[in-house]
Amino acid sequence: MATQAEIFRIDGVSKSYGGVKALDGVTLEAGVNEYLSLLGPSGSGKTTLLRVIAGFEAPDSGRVFFQGRDVTHLPAHERGIGFVFQNFALFPHLTVRQNVAFGMANGVEKVAEAEIAERTQSVIDMVGLTGMEDRGVEQISGGQRQRVALARTLVMHPKLVLLDEPLGALDANLRGRMRNELRAIRERMGVTFLHVTGSETEALAMGDRVVVLDRGQIIQSGTPDDVYSTPASPAVAHFLNRFNLFEGSLSGGNFTGPFGAVAAPTARRASEDVYAIRYDRVRVVPAASKVTGPALTARYVASEYLGSSVMNFFETADGKVVEVEHHLSLGAPETYEARQNYLLTWEPDQAIVFGREGK
Amino acid sequence: MESRVLKPILAVYVVAFILFLYGPFFVLTIISFQQGPDGGPQFPITEWSLYWYKQIFGLTPPSRIAPLPVGEALVRSLILAFMTMVTATVLGVMSAQAFRRKFRGSTFVFYMIVLGMMVPGVLTGLGTSLLANNVIGITRHWYTTAFATHVAYTYPFAFLVMLAILNRFDASVEEAAWSLGVKPWTTFRKVTFPLIFPGVLSAMLFAFTLSLDEFPRSLFAAGGSEDQTLPLAIYGTFSVEIHPNIFAFGVLTTLFSFALLSVYGILMAMSVRRARKLAMQEDIA
Amino acid sequence: MTDVTVASKRRGSTWLILPGVVWMALFMVVPILMICYVSFWTQTTFNISPTPTLASWKQFFSSDTYTGALWTTVRIWLIVLAMTFIIGYPTALFVGLFVKSKTLSTVLLVICVIPFWTSFLIRVLAWRPMLGKEGAINIILQKLHIISQPIEVLLFTELSVVIGMTQIYCVFMVGPIAFMLGRIDRNIIEAARDLGAGFGRIFWKIIFPLSLPGVVVGAIFVSVMVLGEFATSGALSGRKVNLLGNIIVTQVGSLKWAMASVTGVILTVVMGMVIAAFLRIVDLKQEL
Numbered sequence A: 001m002a003t004q005a006e007i008f009r010i011d012g013v014s015k016s017y018g019g020v021k022a023l024d025g026v027t028l029e030a031g032v033n034e035y036l037s038l039l040g041p042s043g044s045g046k047t048t049l050l051r052v053i054a055g056f057e058a059p060d061s062g063r064v065f066f067q068g069r070d071v072t073h074l075p076a077h078e079r080g081i082g083f084v085f086q087n088f089a090l091f092p093h094l095t096v097r098q099n100v101a102f103g104m105a106n107g108v109e110k111v112a113e114a115e116i117a118e119r120t121q122s123v124i125d126m127v128g129l130t131g132m133e134d135r136g137v138e139q140i141s142g143g144q145r146q147r148v149a150l151a152r153t154l155v156m157h158p159k160l161v162l163l164d165e166p167l168g169a170l171d172a173n174l175r176g177r178m179r180n181e182l183r184a185i186r187e188r189m190g191v192t193f194l195h196v197t198g199s200e201t202e203a204l205a206m207g208d209r210v211v212v213l214d215r216g217q218i219i220q221s222g223t224p225d226d227v228y229s230t231p232a233s234p235a236v237a238h239f240l241n242r243f244n245l246f247e248g249s250l251s252g253g254n255f256t257g258p259f260g261a262v263a264a265p266t267a268r269r270a271s272e273d274v275y276a277i278r279y280d281r282v283r284v285v286p287a288a289s290k291v292t293g294p295a296l297t298a299r300y301v302a303s304e305y306l307g308s309s310v311m312n313f314f315e316t317a318d319g320k321v322v323e324v325e326h327h328l329s330l331g332a333p334e335t336y337e338a339r340q341n342y343l344l345t346w347e348p349d350q351a352i353v354f355g356r357e358g359k
Numbered sequence B: 001m002e003s004r005v006l007k008p009i010l011a012v013y014v015v016a017f018i019l020f021l022y023g024p025f026f027v028l029t030i031i032s033f034q035q036g037p038d039g040g041p042q043f044p045i046t047e048w049s050l051y052w053y054k055q056i057f058g059l060t061p062p063s064r065i066a067p068l069p070v071g072e073a074l075v076r077s078l079i080l081a082f083m084t085m086v087t088a089t090v091l092g093v094m095s096a097q098a099f100r101r102k103f104r105g106s107t108f109v110f111y112m113i114v115l116g117m118m119v120p121g122v123l124t125g126l127g128t129s130l131l132a133n134n135v136i137g138i139t140r141h142w143y144t145t146a147f148a149t150h151v152a153y154t155y156p157f158a159f160l161v162m163l164a165i166l167n168r169f170d171a172s173v174e175e176a177a178w179s180l181g182v183k184p185w186t187t188f189r190k191v192t193f194p195l196i197f198p199g200v201l202s203a204m205l206f207a208f209t210l211s212l213d214e215f216p217r218s219l220f221a222a223g224g225s226e227d228q229t230l231p232l233a234i235y236g237t238f239s240v241e242i243h244p245n246i247f248a249f250g251v252l253t254t255l256f257s258f259a260l261l262s263v264y265g266i267l268m269a270m271s272v273r274r275a276r277k278l279a280m281q282e283d284i285a
Numbered sequence C: 001m002t003d004v005t006v007a008s009k010r011r012g013s014t015w016l017i018l019p020g021v022v023w024m025a026l027f028m029v030v031p032i033l034m035i036c037y038v039s040f041w042t043q044t045t046f047n048i049s050p051t052p053t054l055a056s057w058k059q060f061f062s063s064d065t066y067t068g069a070l071w072t073t074v075r076i077w078l079i080v081l082a083m084t085f086i087i088g089y090p091t092a093l094f095v096g097l098f099v100k101s102k103t104l105s106t107v108l109l110v111i112c113v114i115p116f117w118t119s120f121l122i123r124v125l126a127w128r129p130m131l132g133k134e135g136a137i138n139i140i141l142q143k144l145h146i147i148s149q150p151i152e153v154l155l156f157t158e159l160s161v162v163i164g165m166t167q168i169y170c171v172f173m174v175g176p177i178a179f180m181l182g183r184i185d186r187n188i189i190e191a192a193r194d195l196g197a198g199f200g201r202i203f204w205k206i207i208f209p210l211s212l213p214g215v216v217v218g219a220i221f222v223s224v225m226v227l228g229e230f231a232t233s234g235a236l237s238g239r240k241v242n243l244l245g246n247i248i249v250t251q252v253g254s255l256k257w258a259m260a261s262v263t264g265v266i267l268t269v270v271m272g273m274v275i276a277a278f279l280r281i282v283d284l285k286q287e288l
Helices: A046-054 A096-106 A113-126 A142-154 A172-189 A200-206 A224-229 A234-240 B002-032 B051-056 B071-098 B106-118 B121-136 B142-167 B172-179 B184-212 B216-221 B230-239 B245-284 C004-038 C055-062 C064-098 C102-117 C120-125 C127-131 C136-143 C158-182 C186-194 C199-227 C231-236 C244-253 C257-281
Strands: A006-017 A020-031 A035-039 A061-066 A082-084 A160-164 A192-197 A209-214 A217-222 A243-247 A249-251 A254-257 A260-263 A274-278 A283-286 A296-305 A309-316 A321-327 A341-345 A352-355
Touching (some): A006 A046, A020 A046, A020 A061, A020 A209, A020 A217, A035 A046, A046 A061, A046 A160, A082 A142, A096 A113, A096 B184, A172 A192, A172 A200, A192 A200, A200 A224, A200 A234, A209 A224, A209 A234, A217 A234, A234 A243, A296 A321, B002 B245, B002 C064, B071 B184, B071 B230, B071 C004, B106 C004, B121 B142, B121 B216, B121 C244, B142 B184, B142 C004, B216 B230, B230 B245, B230 C231, C004 C257, C055 C064, C055 C257, C064 C102, C064 C199, C102 C158, C120 C231, C127 C136, C158 C199, C199 C257, C231 C244
Parallel strands (some): A035 A192, A035 A209, A082 A160
Antiparallel strands (some): A006 A020, A006 A061, A209 A217, A243 A274, A274 A352, A296 A341
């Protein structure tokens, strides 16, 4: 993927709103035909980043390049970058067909009537809206609106499409289906997608590359597997929502936390000392068991059935909730007794340790 | 508990309030059917008749009471109201559009515009006529000075209506159009304007009716008798003796306005029902 | 360079706002400044010249007719303002708060607005056969044997001016108050009721404070219109009640531009003080 030509690049882009920094020196690039997921909590500046790239907002400093050209001060309608809104932003007074044809019919470059009709129809067919052409967009379902929004953008043959939480307004069932369709459509069209999402599952599932944004800065960028198994910082680990995080202190290659002192030879450098262990790496043993390595006494609270796994919630003496995930493919779940203490333990080498002493 | 007692009391009160509002109108209607041409504008009704209505349309033999001088004044007023409506609405839409972005001095400009509906007509009327008459030295006309004051009066209303509409307007549809390569001006014409059109319509309605009935500004800023608008013509009858023909005229204009309003209401109700029907079909499908 | 887009956007805003600002400057601000300017001009019987003098100002404050008009204006304004509030608030309370159905409250508001489709001057005039010695009110009261002699103070007095103005302007009080009351979250009232608060307490602690912006907006509407009035007082008082507006009309009628301007400036000052006082209570721009 590294060999692919670059489609867009932003260079040290900053943007503040009334003294609050939404973007703080963000530098990011994407290759042709890449699917980039931009993951960040709300308020991390991810929507602002998209709006700067689209040209809806001007950055305070930094530059935006698209297809090798500096477009920092180019108005949005001259950029040729597609944008799919979270609320779809369809033209409510137009039909499905008119919505899709809108850009060609009203754009700067004139497109012949026949070509408009042909291109409109073929995109409508592609997104599976055949037969709905003359419906008003208020008369179709949420999933269909999503398809219109996508068709309207793709019919312009953009080289880059920005998607702002495009699945956020859909129900869970539809979201799963649309994920697959988004990927399929993108592969067929050969276009770069920059997909902003607040859902770690969505980001990990969709992207060729995942970029994690926090407080206006990029804190990690890599393949989904990279990000998932080796989060670059406690913030990423926290945001992935897959790790129990413990505070403590790292000193002399040992991490001391609520579970005792554990060797941490591979600790990574970070501004705070944090111990992270994945939910599905924690084992539960009876309270009286003798274990070597980390041992954390916690009270069983509740379980949540997730389909392919069961999530068990435990609470330590000082009120911290620890989550333990049991994959059902590994056997039937054990049952725990409510309000009873258990011992939680794990293999120390499966933990990820961050600390000021790390490398 | 108290509201169970209070509500009926208030309901009765509101009925009395509505009677108070409509009282003069009832009296006006009754008197408009006074016998003519000798019956005066007061009770009792000597004989019910349509005389004064016929007189307005010139269907009665000439008598000592001159017909209302409303014909040309009405035409002038309608043209003036139309000119005012177009100008005020265009200005109102433009300014409200500008207010969607914060700009320096926006609070000052806001109050300056809104002042136009607050300053009494006597003052703007007097000031404009001083300016035209004593300083610049031009003749005042209904289509020049009076028109200028009418716009300065109705434009703030149009502006506020459009501001309220645009405040609720979702800007992402415009951004969507830009991202499809559509120029801002085309976007305004093809997306923004059709969507704010109901608001534009109410702004137009506001400006038109306000201008049609505008009186103090016209009194000062319009010129002589060849410049009379409808309210000026009616005001002219104040100083001479009043006859029931003016009440008959009032009834006619009210009925006309009422018919317009009903048509508007029926059209709205029909479009709402159609939308609801479509939504229901969608639920079934 | 960075500011290019920002600057061009700002220029767009300027072009959009400019025509309106210029219009208001030329046909509202300049005319009012004109009034101030001309109030210092020298007035002779048939002419007026721009030689500065305080003569007209001195004349205004030394004449009982003029200062009397100022006090009458303030008095009528205060009475009408109080009347529109007292008469309008219960109606607004019913329309905005007690009527649960949105359709009914809209219908009621439309009913209140319909009289405005009759020309303002004709509406004023209609009070004459209503209030006159042989008017509708006297006839009804006599038929009901409540009075034996017709009440004569009803027409061509200050009372008739107050009645006429109250009827014409009270809807401007009802509208904004009903709007603010309609915006009150009913759950707050429910919660207060659940906590055992009686209606009186709920009204003074919750409902009235929340409707205050509406009262202020309504009061501004009414004040502005009443202070600038001259037609109602002219038609219903038989020239007995002279407001500042009436002075301006008569002075202009006899080409006394300087005196009309002095009166205009005083009216402007009164108006400015009233509006400023009301705007201190509520930020109008915020409420929109």
